[in-house]
Amino acid sequence: MKTKSQKLGIYNSFSLNEAKINGGFWNERMENNRKKTLPAILDQLEKTGRVEALKQNWKPGQPNRPHIFWDSDTAKVIEGCCYSLATNDDEKLEKKVAEIVDLFASAQQPDGYLNSYFTTIEPGKRWTNLRDNHELYCAGHVIEAAVAHFNIKEDTSFLDIACKYADYIESVFGRKRGQMRGYPGHQEIELALVRLYEATKKKRYLKLAQYFIEERGRKPNYFDKEAAKRGETPDTNNPHRVYEYTQAHLPVREQTKPVGHAVRAVYLYIGMTAVAIATDDKTLLNASRRLWKEMISRYIHISGGIGQTLRNEGFTTAYDLPDESAYLETCASISMALWGMKMLETELNSTYSDVIEQTLYNGILSGVSLDGTKFFYGNPLASYPGFNGNGTFISDDYNYRRNDWFECSCCPTNITRLIAQIPTFLYTANDSLIAVHQYADSEVNFTPNDIPVKIVQETDYPWDGKILISVLPEQTASFTVALRVPGWCKSATLKINGRKPKSAYNIIMGYIRIQRKWEKGDKITLTLSMPVERIEANPNARQNPDRIALKRGPVVYCLESADNGRGLNHIYLPLDPEFEVSESTSGSIKGIPVIKMKAYRKKTPAKNDPLYSPLGSWSYAKCSVTAIPY
């Protein structure tokens, strides 16, 4: 637990050394990530030439021509490896990380610059197209990886590389004479620089992050200026292709709704929040809060996914919530969880933790297959035949499915580093309070007023709503335990040491706050009632006026044709359905609760039945339906 002096960052998050998953749902996902996903992705990094690219010896005619994104992929995987090493020793993995860090070292130029694409392929083009070329984005991921490496390994070898690169970047960009007044087309470095500042305490990194954030959206637009310098006509015909797309349409403090590319947007918002906290900047934090509220009130899908369309990989209009054409990139869901955690440092409010939960269980996890080796880039709410996730028509009988890898593989590399850091999403604390945001079989150590306390959660969440929390102070200690009552939960019961509290606890901003003198072995039992709920969308959402979503606890359920045959859209629930929740007895989801119900469906048409007919031409038959977690 870091100690903060800022006024805005009143809660601290925990590192992987302090918070641990002990078992249950997330243990399985993390083990899977460690044993299957990470090795599969490391293998892809090698196979596709991403690691080799760092040797900077690619020659025309050879396969695996380096690409502008590649360093970010490699860096994200190293970051994931470091998180994994924090929870599980693995000599082989440690060696692999050391090897790749050495390659990053060898790829660094004398001046500090580090980008395998530009050094090898376009050496003269450094910083000539910040709008499209992802150099500062890649730099951000290298920095994040180095910070993770430093935090876990207590070794500065990678951090030194990152600092040297950041120092160089700081010399290039800024408002001083001779410096470039640019900022990244794809945000990421802003939040990374704040992390570098936290790791090194060097203020110049924070100031550089602040500069990138404050400079964005100033007029005349930097991307137009650099385009003109390249001899190109700025694409001013359609500002949405440039300004909104990169959130450079307005100074960040004036931005009031999410626009453009979703991942870029939220990486910016995380950076804004991080800078606001680190610099005690209330108005910048308010801008971030305004954007959060707008996002979750009008732009987020029920899965916690964001970025409604493939067209700009981002936002469209408020309340536009399509099913099939929903894009909802895995990276965007991940960014929402990371943003939520940053916001939770500033206030104890379940608006953040509810969304983190929503996206962790639905929008993020859907991005990786149960076996951990196949990935979604977009996570639509309904499968559609014919097209792949990039909108390319494959064949009539093609169904949208997970892939081993992508040419642009930001999502697989992002999800592996996200799952490896799950324990950091569970708790925040300060000197007098510990907040339990996410329920999971886990433990955390914290020290209110210098008294070491261990908190242990035992639960089968999210499949069961009962959570047993043991409070284990080394000596009697007075502090508050705050427990989130999820927004979806209509009935929560609390017992302390087996007894109902004498007076009912108020729920403040979504949290029950239990303030008392805790004795070693005090036990809190929280039971969240978890019936199957039918959820409908706000009528401002024009899609799906006649559909409901099935949810149980935080988990959105879905129908698959594997269980229910084809024609899922023609299944109709009765007005008062009876839901039967039982553990699946077979296949990859054995033991997981599934929802069964009686329903109706339209008769399956014969081959030559007409395409259009008067209402009533199709009869309905009773059927049994099984829903499984999305």
Place this chain on the structure above:
Amino acid sequence: MKTKSQKLGIYNSFSLNEAKINGGFWNERMENNRKKTLPAILDQLEKTGRVEALKQNWKPGQPNRPHIFWDSDTAKVIEGCCYSLATNDDEKLEKKVAEIVDLFASAQQPDGYLNSYFTTIEPGKRWTNLRDNHELYCAGHVIEAAVAHFNIKEDTSFLDIACKYADYIESVFGRKRGQMRGYPGHQEIELALVRLYEATKKKRYLKLAQYFIEERGRKPNYFDKEAAKRGETPDTNNPHRVYEYTQAHLPVREQTKPVGHAVRAVYLYIGMTAVAIATDDKTLLNASRRLWKEMISRYIHISGGIGQTLRNEGFTTAYDLPDESAYLETCASISMALWGMKMLETELNSTYSDVIEQTLYNGILSGVSLDGTKFFYGNPLASYPGFNGNGTFISDDYNYRRNDWFECSCCPTNITRLIAQIPTFLYTANDSLIAVHQYADSEVNFTPNDIPVKIVQETDYPWDGKILISVLPEQTASFTVALRVPGWCKSATLKINGRKPKSAYNIIMGYIRIQRKWEKGDKITLTLSMPVERIEANPNARQNPDRIALKRGPVVYCLESADNGRGLNHIYLPLDPEFEVSESTSGSIKGIPVIKMKAYRKKTPAKNDPLYSPLGSWSYAKCSVTAIPY
């Protein structure tokens, strides 16, 4: 009425000299087209440089750089002008046509080649990229315009140009030594060459059409060969980008379902049908029939529009019938009507004429505004906020709307030539039968066994189902009058000279056939019952399982927010709605029947109402709803 010797083309269609609209619905549309649309489009041709381009004196740096499509736009408008001149004298228009024909003459190269783009901009690139460059497509439209000019004006000035160009094309393409084995990436010339053959009786044009049709889809693929010649890697990764997109994935006789770009596909099918008829090729006709059946059973929208998606401007999978994202290009609807007419030459079957009606009243007419000066390119079934028809995000409050013109303006130029030739869609005939396919205030002259007969229709169709047909032979004549009973009509009553026929007429393939000795002044009264119908889609169509379409007669109705406020998707009809049909009393649709009904709608949400809530959170209120013709 042309006389045919072929075995397959057993019915003839009528020219604009033989069939005329006298009043009513189509008269208004044609007058509008003549007085508003044609002048507006001619003006755009001038303003945008399309006419100027034919002077072939564009220089770099000047505005209005010629484009590969442009000659086709100009040619289609000339074709439309000629049809208009066939029905209405107009000295000014005649002069304009002559001017532009002179420009086409001046643009023709000594060898016959005629393309303002390639001659001016890329003189060395002639025929180097048949896949993308639309040269043969433009040639086809020049030929069609010349044939129209010849048919109307009995003057060969434009026809000679077209023949010279076609002769040159015939020397370039074919299977002889030294010839190119290519075929167009965008079909059109096939059907145009058959028209040129019919106008000139020169077999070589028919043979060239036949060659283009038979060569398509042979392996190795020609487009790959020419790409290799250009030094490009053929795009074999995704065959749908090339082979299916251009219907070059298989020899045409082996094609069984519509694929790829919709307009290209149907122009090919029209060409196949025309060649099949002109060469008595039964297997080729069967291929065309198979494609028709597949199209109307699984691919056509309720508006008669085809080509489900913008992604390939064409077909996706069977039963994929989206509303908002439906593309349904105006040109594709037009092509369906033209194909249907060609098919009607081969059999008297309302499968063709029903679709022609469906697309004329819905998918085609939606492409032009009531005032005749604004156009849709795509014709989605529901408006969606934010994006324009090309999928480009404009702004939050942008709503899909008609435009004055497009960079690629095939649709406005196509719809003006289509509406100008409406009378040709009404009737077909042979020596012993005249078929009335479309009901409209109109007349036609035909000559069964050399006896001149005039048929006059009086009707307020499509707003009223009563049709009065006067049969006016110069002397008593024995022949059959066949009247289509539309597929949507559940009850048709027939009277001849005011009396019900003694025995009920059978309906054969959708037509009542009345065979008798006709006396001058015999009157047929056909009354088609036209209640409001609620139509539902085949359950194989996954979209809209809970929605109905409102139709009255052939006209699909829709709800607009102008009449009904926002939130159209949250309007619910009762199980047994009462529809009230009344004439609109105001605005641009004054006098046109609108449908009113009582319905329910969800309460309008407040600004901060949640995005998702348990079922039942939203109450319903009664409301009145007005539907107007789509």
